[in-house]
Amino acid sequence: MKAIRSMMVLAVCAMVLLGASATLARPKYTFKVINNTKHKIVSLVASESGEEAGEFDVGAGIGPGKSMMLEWNKSTDNSNCEWAFSAVFDDGTYSEPVIINFCEDELELVFDP
Numbered sequence: 001m002k003a004i005r006s007m008m009v010l011a012v013c014a015m016v017l018l019g020a021s022a023t024l025a026r027p028k029y030t031f032k033v034i035n036n037t038k039h040k041i042v043s044l045v046a047s048e049s050g051e052e053a054g055e056f057d058v059g060a061g062i063g064p065g066k067s068m069m070l071e072w073n074k075s076t077d078n079s080n081c082e083w084a085f086s087a088v089f090d091d092g093t094y095s096e097p098v099i100i101n102f103c104e105d106e107l108e109l110v111f112d113p
Contacts, residue, residue, distance in 0.1 A: 029072040031100075031107040035062045038113065039089035044070070047084045047097075061090065072102070087111045 035041050040063050044056040062068045081103035087095040095111055 029102070030069050031072075031102065031109055032067055032069055033058070033062055033087075034067040034108055034110045035064055035087070036110060036112045037087075037089065037095075038064050039091055039093070040064065041087045041111065042090050043088035045086045045088060045094075048079050048082075085109060 033041070033044065040061040041058060042061045044058060045053045046056060047053040056070055058068060058070070081101050082099055083102060084097040084099050086097045089095070098109070100107065100109055
């Protein structure tokens with residue numbers, strides 16, 4: 001009887017741990033940025049519905065002809081799908097804003113000359 005109770009307690013604990021880890025696990029929302037321009041992208045600026053813009057960290061930048069995978073911050077998980085994006089280039093210029101639907105799978109954000 002004692003062994004059965006111990007096994008039941010162990011099974012319940014395992015279920016609780018699995019449930020907790022499932023709620024903590026969050027899918028990664030990624031997208032690819034492709035730079036087809038002649039300038040390095042030094043920053044990406046994103047704005048939801050024309051609200052205050054946030055900045056994506058692109059590290060040392062995205063060189064001409066290069067691409068980079070970026071991941072959304074978890075703070076945006078409950079946001080709308082459509083965001084406006086602009087690239088900031090190494091010469092200080094900005095690209096025209098592009099509206100992107102981030103609810104799509106395998107999204108690529110392409111900056112052309």
